[in-house]
Amino acid sequence: MSSVAAKNLPDAQGHFGPYGGRFVPETLVHPLQELENEYRRAQKDPVFKREFKYYLKEFCGRPTPLYFAERLTKELGGPKIYLKREDLLHTGAHKINNCIGQILLAKRMGKTRIIAETGAGQHGVATATVAAMFGMKCVVYMGAVDCQRQELNVYRMKMLGAEVVSVKAGQQTLKEAINEAMRDWVTNVRTTHYILGTVYGAHPYPEMVRNFQRVIGDEARRQILEKEKRLPDLLIACVGGGSNSMGLFYPFLDDQSVKMVGVEAGGLGIKPNQHAARFHGGSLGVLQGTRSYILQDEYGQIQLTHSVSAGLDYAAVGPEHAWLHDQKRVEYTYIKDDAALAAFMKLARLEGIIPALESAHAIAEVMKRAPKLGEDKLIIVNLSGRGDKDVSQVAAKIKL
Numbered sequence: 562m563s564s565v566a567a568k569n570l571p572d573a574q575g576h577f578g579p580y581g582g583r584f585v586p587e588t589l590v591h592p593l594q595e596l597e598n599e600y601r602r603a604q605k606d607p608v609f610k611r612e613f614k615y616y617l618k619e620f621c622g623r624p625t626p627l628y629f630a631e632r633l634t635k636e637l638g639g640p641k642i643y644l645k646r647e648d649l650l651h652t653g654a655h656k657i658n659n660c661i662g663q664i665l666l667a668k669r670m671g672k673t674r675i676i677a678e679t680g681a682g683q684h685g686v687a688t689a690t691v692a693a694m695f696g697m698k699c700v701v702y703m704g705a706v707d708c709q710r711q712e713l714n715v716y717r718m719k720m721l722g723a724e725v726v727s728v729k730a731g732q733q734t735l736k737e738a739i740n741e742a743m744r745d746w747v748t749n750v751r752t753t754h755y756i757l758g759t760v761y762g763a764h765p766y767p768e769m770v771r772n773f774q775r776v777i778g779d780e781a782r783r784q785i786l787e788k789e790k791r792l793p794d795l796l797i798a799c800v801g802g803g804s805n806s807m808g809l810f811y812p813f814l815d816d817q818s819v820k821m822v823g824v825e826a827g828g829l830g831i832k833p834n835q836h837a838a839r840f841h842g843g844s845l846g847v848l849q850g851t852r853s854y855i856l857q858d859e860y861g862q863i864q865l866t867h868s869v870s871a872g873l874d875y876a877a878v879g880p881e882h883a884w885l886h887d888q889k890r891v892e893y894t895y896i897k898d899d900a901a902l903a904a905f906m907k908l909a910r911l912e913g914i915i916p917a918l919e920s921a922h923a924i925a926e927v928m929k930r931a932p933k934l935g936e937d938k939l940i941i942v943n944l945s946g947r948g949d950k951d952v953s954q955v956a957a958k959i960k961l
């Protein structure tokens with residue numbers, strides 16, 4: 562594979578090889594083009610770049626530390642392990658990086674209303690937060706089942722002034738929430754910007770969200786060169802839609818010596834409806850605006866998914882990941898619920914850091930790999946978020 566090509570994708574139509582693209586109703590073609598045009602202008606505009614940097618620093622708390630996990634390193638007896646601390650950001654995860662970028666774009670386009678979809682509510686909270694900060698109206702679509710499971714986040718969004726629409730169609734989870742958000746966007750596109758939460762959906766979202774999240778990898782690269790005077794040997798991140806991992810991986814794609822591992826949710830095991838490991842049972846399909854690996858049955862019906870972590874629990878994966886998978890530039894593996902829970906407790910007790918259950922999947926993968934690697938190696942793990950949101954769920958599973 563040519564690594565230069567890896568960083569130059571997508572093409573003008575938003576394709577990453579056979580993946581990506583823009584599979585939307587005709588009414589959304591123009592708004593997506595408008596968004597892309599504004600995004601291209603913004604990318605070249607020093608004012609936009611300055612604003613983006615300003616809010617990431619002053620509002621979100623960037624740069625986040627690249628923290629040497631000394632006790633975890635000792636315990637595993639292998640390479641030096643560094644944690645990229647996205648958990649320390651305002652609202653508790655990497656999602657706010659993308660929300661800042663998109664709301665600044667919305668402001669440039671003269672939009673006054675923001676909509677978003679959310680599963681566990683983390684992206685909804687991040688979106689409601691930036692909407693409050695910029696004084697914009699905000700509507701968040703969330704499946705009715707998720708609203709029940711994540712009551713606290715629903716209340717959080719309402720505190721921040723957002724309207725939360727409970728979606729009762731289908732399985733009443735994330736997929737249906739995205740459908741409703743798309744419907745709203747079609748109807749209100751003149752006033753409304755849709756802040757999509759990951760590297761998914763129709764072009765330009767996968768490229769745009771990756772570029773807003775690449776600040777993670779850009780910082781990590783600078784920080785590791787400063788601390789260790791060399792590049793890492795291995796990057797590990799969890800993969801839901803794929804934004805925190807793309808953000809970390811992207812700036813290293815040209816560095817052939819840097820190996821990358823994406824960790825999907827293995828749930829209860831790789832059987833239909835019991836996991837969300839799209840690269841272990843998924844196949845080529847089109848869902849919600851893009852072409853990628855999708856968990857579907859033989860008739861193209863989207864399968865149910867399961868994961869202990871709501872943020873990894875989705876039937877499709879970002880198209881750039883699909884392409885990196887096929888190129889073998891990134892290796893994709895999965896971690897099951899029980900191993901993620903064990904890693905959750907391990908990090909809390911060894912490092913005094915309670916990770917998000919999503920990020921605990923990446924930690925679990927480190928625990929598997931590190932003992933087999935030499936002490937001269939360097940690993941960076943993306944700690945995509947903090948685990949406060951998961952405490953009650955873990956308490957229900959593990960008695961202390």
Ligand SMILES: *Cc1c(COP(=O)(O)O)cnc(C)c1O
Pocket residue numbers: 654655656683684758759760799800801802803804805806872873917919920945946947
């Ligand atoms: C949403 C979320 C994820 C999964 O989303 P990606 O787009 O794959 O990053 C991972 N970690 C945390 C903490 C999240 O909130």
